[in-house]
Amino acid sequence: MHAFRRGREYDRKRRYFSRSLGWYRKGLNSEDPIDRLLAFWSALEGISSQYFRHSERTKEGIFNQICDCFDQLWGNVDNWKVIPGNAKVVNEFYAFRNGIAHGFMNVNVKAIREISARLDLYQTLVHTFLLDWESNGYMIEKTASARISTAQHLNLCRRLKMENNTLIDRLIQLEEDIRYGEYATQDEPEFIHRPGTIPILISAPHGAVHTRGGEEKEEDEYTGGLAQLIGEKTGAHVLYARRKSNTDPNVDPNACYKKKLKEIVDNYKIYFLLDIHGVRADRCFGIELGTARGESCSAEVKNLIINLLNENGFSTDDPVPLKRLRVDERFAGAGGDNKETVIGFVKNLGITAAQLELNAHLRIPERRRDASKKEPFTGDKEMIEQM
Numbered sequence: 001m002h003a004f005r006r007g008r009e010y011d012r013k014r015r016y017f018s019r020s021l022g023w024y025r026k027g028l029n030s031e032d033p034i035d036r037l038l039a040f041w042s043a044l045e046g047i048s049s050q051y052f053r054h055s056e057r058t059k060e061g062i063f064n065q066i067c068d069c070f071d072q073l074w075g076n077v078d079n080w081k082v083i084p085g086n087a088k089v090v091n092e093f094y095a096f097r098n099g100i101a102h103g104f105m106n107v108n109v110k111a112i113r114e115i116s117a118r119l120d121l122y123q124t125l126v127h128t129f130l131l132d133w134e135s136n137g138y139m140i141e142k143t144a145s146a147r148i149s150t151a152q153h154l155n156l157c158r159r160l161k162m163e164n165n166t167l168i169d170r171l172i173q174l175e176e177d178i179r180y181g182e183y184a185t186q187d188e189p190e191f192i193h194r195p196g197t198i199p200i201l202i203s204a205p206h207g208a209v210h211t212r213g214g215e216e217k218e219e220d221e222y223t224g225g226l227a228q229l230i231g232e233k234t235g236a237h238v239l240y241a242r243r244k245s246n247t248d249p250n251v252d253p254n255a256c257y258k259k260k261l262k263e264i265v266d267n268y269k270i271y272f273l274l275d276i277h278g279v280r281a282d283r284c285f286g287i288e289l290g291t292a293r294g295e296s297c298s299a300e301v302k303n304l305i306i307n308l309l310n311e312n313g314f315s316t317d318d319p320v321p322l323k324r325l326r327v328d329e330r331f332a333g334a335g336g337d338n339k340e341t342v343i344g345f346v347k348n349l350g351i352t353a354a355q356l357e358l359n360a361h362l363r364i365p366e367r368r369r370d371a372s373k374k375e376p377f378t379g380d381k382e383m384i385e386q387m
């Protein structure tokens with residue numbers, strides 16, 4: 001036993017090996033041939049049942065799992081130590097063990113003589129196996145645990161994927177609060193503030209149909225749902241349009257939406273606002289960041305947002321249009337004649353702000369039947385999840 005002096009140390013680091021050593025020791029200390037046989041077998045089984053490689057063969061059970069661990073340690077059956085080319089010995093060992101353990105072997109004098117005649121061989125086999133496993137089995141254990149953690153990692157990915165599916169479901173559910181083409185009533189306000197716990201406000205002023213210069217403009221589909229979803233995930237405040245408006249909450253200087261904005265900014269000491277909009281599917285970019293050409297936030301904040309978008313797979317030079325980021329081009333959010341965008345409005349209140357224009361592919365999981373655009377449309381769900 002001096003070969004296994006380090007047994008105690010293994011209790012912590014190599015649990016299964018240590019347990020097998022325990023069985024071997026028990027076998028050595030036992031007088032009874034039946035107990036010895038069962039203990040030696042358990043020493044083989046303890047390691048092998050943990051570290052066999054998964055295959056059609058090892059699926060069949062412990063006998064093949066033990067043979068596989070011999071293979072891993074010694075190479076193929078012809079190179080096995082103690083019993084080269086003789087897997088039959090293991091098979092017979094297994095048959096004795098099963099006969100005893102499952103009670104279908106008549107343990108008479110003859111059987112005990114047969115078992116005793118083989119115990120020396122079994123003991124040598126197990127002893128040699130454990131000795132070699134102590135030194136060379138360590139790498140096998142490491143490889144196996146790497147295999148296990150890879151499997152766990154894949155499971156985790158699958159779980160996250162499921163969570164993402166739930167994310168899309170939740171987005172669709174939150175968007176249900178919005179009626180694109182229905183005016184507000186006494187019970188159904190045009191926009192809603194969902195209070196948060198951090199001083200950041202997510203705004204979606206075009207969540208429903210709105211009116212600009214006397215003309216109806218279609219909703220930025222799913223921006224209201226996205227704003228709510230971000231609020232749920234981050235604890236940010238959310239203000240979003242949920243009914244048709246005869247103003248343009250984004251650009252009319254006197255829209256009620258703006259009054260509500262000011263109230264929230266004042267009451268909750270908001271220091272950053274993100275305004276979410278949508279552009280058509282055929283635009284040649286995924287996201288355009290608007291900062292009123294650098295006026296709604298500092299260069300530092302602007303770069304911070306650009307870096308964040310870069311980290312999430314959007315960059316100005318991406319050849320894939322949906323992954324392309326534009327900054328302060330057509331949709332800078334700078335406003336104009338008698339137009340004051342949300343970000344311009346809060347900038348004048350002293351708040352840092354930015355707006356995001358999202359391509360339809362990045363926000364619409366499935367176009368709703370009440371949408372202004374009538375043709376069916378399905379966005380890129382994977383990209384929506386990633387956002």
Ligand SMILES: [Zn+2]
Nearest residue numbers: 206220277278
């Ligand atoms: Zn918009």
